[in-house]
Amino acid sequence: MGKSNNRPFILVTNDDGYKAKGISKLTEIAMQFGDVLVMSATESQSGKSHSITIKDPIRYKCVDNTPELTRYVVKGTPVDGVKLALNSLLGKKPDLLLSGVNHGTNSSTSVVYSGTMAAAIEGAIHLVPSIGFSLLDYHHDADFDAAEPYLKLVIQRTLEEGLPEGTCLNVNIPAVPREQIEGVRVCRQTNGYWKEHFETREDPRGGSYSWLTGSFFNREPEAEDTDEWALQHNYLAVVPVKTDFTDYALLDKMSKWEANKVADENR
Amino acid sequence: MGKSNNRPFILVTNDDGYKAKGISKLTEIAMQFGDVLVMSATESQSGKSHSITIKDPIRYKCVDNTPELTRYVVKGTPVDGVKLALNSLLGKKPDLLLSGVNHGTNSSTSVVYSGTMAAAIEGAIHLVPSIGFSLLDYHHDADFDAAEPYLKLVIQRTLEEGLPEGTCLNVNIPAVPREQIEGVRVCRQTNGYWKEHFETREDPRGGSYSWLTGSFFNREPEAEDTDEWALQHNYLAVVPVKTDFTDYALLDKMSKWEANKVADENR
Numbered sequence: 001m002g003k004s005n006n007r008p009f010i011l012v013t014n015d016d017g018y019k020a021k022g023i024s025k026l027t028e029i030a031m032q033f034g035d036v037l038v039m040s041a042t043e044s045q046s047g048k049s050h051s052i053t054i055k056d057p058i059r060y061k062c063v064d065n066t067p068e069l070t071r072y073v074v075k076g077t078p079v080d081g082v083k084l085a086l087n088s089l090l091g092k093k094p095d096l097l098l099s100g101v102n103h104g105t106n107s108s109t110s111v112v113y114s115g116t117m118a119a120a121i122e123g124a125i126h127l128v129p130s131i132g133f134s135l136l137d138y139h140h141d142a143d144f145d146a147a148e149p150y151l152k153l154v155i156q157r158t159l160e161e162g163l164p165e166g167t168c169l170n171v172n173i174p175a176v177p178r179e180q181i182e183g184v185r186v187c188r189q190t191n192g193y194w195k196e197h198f199e200t201r202e203d204p205r206g207g208s209y210s211w212l213t214g215s216f217f218n219r220e221p222e223a224e225d226t227d228e229w230a231l232q233h234n235y236l237a238v239v240p241v242k243t244d245f246t247d248y249a250l251l252d253k254m255s256k257w258e259a260n261k262v263a264d265e266n267r
Numbered sequence: 268m269g270k271s272n273n274r275p276f277i278l279v280t281n282d283d284g285y286k287a288k289g290i291s292k293l294t295e296i297a298m299q300f301g302d303v304l305v306m307s308a309t310e311s312q313s314g315k316s317h318s319i320t321i322k323d324p325i326r327y328k329c330v331d332n333t334p335e336l337t338r339y340v341v342k343g344t345p346v347d348g349v350k351l352a353l354n355s356l357l358g359k360k361p362d363l364l365l366s367g368v369n370h371g372t373n374s375s376t377s378v379v380y381s382g383t384m385a386a387a388i389e390g391a392i393h394l395v396p397s398i399g400f401s402l403l404d405y406h407h408d409a410d411f412d413a414a415e416p417y418l419k420l421v422i423q424r425t426l427e428e429g430l431p432e433g434t435c436l437n438v439n440i441p442a443v444p445r446e447q448i449e450g451v452r453v454c455r456q457t458n459g460y461w462k463e464h465f466e467t468r469e470d471p472r473g474g475s476y477s478w479l480t481g482s483f484f485n486r487e488p489e490a491e492d493t494d495e496w497a498l499q500h501n502y503l504a505v506v507p508v509k510t511d512f513t514d515y516a517l518l519d520k521m522s523k524w525e526a527n528k529v530a531d532e533n534r
Contacts, residue, residue, distance in 0.1 A: 182528060183525065262450075
């Protein structure tokens with residue numbers, strides 16, 4: 001894998017499983033830039049976030065093996081697949097990790113639930129320039145062609161300029177025809193949350209069970225520098241995401257929280 | 268629940284399941300500060316990160332119901348439990364969310380894999396002051412008593428001063444006897460990663476399966492302002508964690524990445 005010449009070597013993964021249209025498109029685009037290793041899950045891993053498989057073994061199978069394209073199918077989470085590729089299957093670090101294209105949004109705080117972005121964050125922790133792509137259309141036959149020139153722009157830039165160590169990109173794509181896409185905006189993560197609704201039912205034996213549904217609530221709909229604003233105005237939203245979650249602004253203020261050994265009477 | 272008087276109302280959760288010693292201790296401590304609702308999983312959810320249950324229903328059962336303590340057992344992930352409590356079971360927002368005490372470390376970048384911290388991050392997204400506690404001992408009978416006075420200090424401070432909206436605390440506790448604990452340090456997240464080892468075996472039918480194991484690698488062992496340094500020197504490490512992952516330092520530099528509509532020839 002990745003042996004054909006000096007072309008970049010690109011790791012592609014997703015959280016919708018190997019049959020998803022989104023990863024087919026992303027693989028096709030990636031192959032225009034370099035040699036590709038695809039690690040995709042046997043089935044959808046949506047909502048799996050940064051899960052790792054600890055108690056069960058991880059199974060994987062090579063299903064394609066040419067100089068330009070190697071494909072593995074993994075029974076595990078997206079992060080399992082990235083770890084497997086980086087630590088076991090590959091003798092070298094990839095030049096780029098691409099995750100997606102996810103079927104459905106991962107903007108704003110959805111980044112924390114997203115297997116797509118977890119794979120990109122895992123890449124960044126291992127110092128691989130990494131990008132997660134998500135289209136705001138969860139249908140299995142969504143149109144992944146419309147934004148192709150813009151995806152290529154972002155990939156080209158990343159290959160040329162790299163990303164700072166420990167930072168990856170969260171790219172969300174509006175679900176509109178190509179002629180309606182306005183361009184690419186670099187944004188911050190919107191302050192918002194999912195307001196869940198639990199539809200609770202009684203089973204025949206009297207136990208309760210609930211189905212989780214929800215809708216997104218934007219706390220700052222007027223803010224023009226956010227990813228939600230960009231998407232609502234038909235821009236691709238590019239958010240640089242840090243893997244260092246420290247609230248540095250708070251460190252100084254919290255120094256008075258520090259304490260030495262507690263006095264004996266408290267023990 | 269939470270009706271007894273004007274005492275703070277505290278939501279307690281974990282990712283090791285309702286039988287874990289860590290959540291028993293944390294519940295006992297929480298009840299010294301206020302009225303408590305416990306949401307714990309039926310079984311261990313370690314490594315589940317910020318997973319949510321989308322495709323299956325979530326089951327839950329009330330197992331205790333007094334004015335001072337209400338307990339639910341949830342068949343779902345830690346984040347499912349927090350969402351269920353905040354959006355469905357509770358008529359009001361808790362004054363505090365406590366998650367843990369986890370059996371095992373969640374320092375440095377382990378924060379991204381941690382169900383304990385995912386519950387705290389979910390609380391912070393919903394603007395509840397939230398703290399995740401983890402003890403650096405994964406044994407089921409670990410000593411959760413040693414650090415009790417320090418846990419109380421952190422909880423007391425948080426109740427008195429609150430936390431900024433969207434920020435929670437990641438508190439890791441050294442696994443040493445009380446007299447060896449040096450105090451509490453406010454730190455930043457260490458730059459480090461898990462270097463995985465996959466032990467790969469062949470099954471009788473010729474398929475491969477791998478067990479995920481690994482060891483932590485600290486990229487900055489000399490840095491005295493990190494959580495790893497604090498823990499190695501027997502301090503409780505308190506890291507303020509943001510739920511806004513934006514790399515603000517990069518926003519300006521990336522503005523040249525912005526693009527308008529692509530030219531027609533690229534379409």
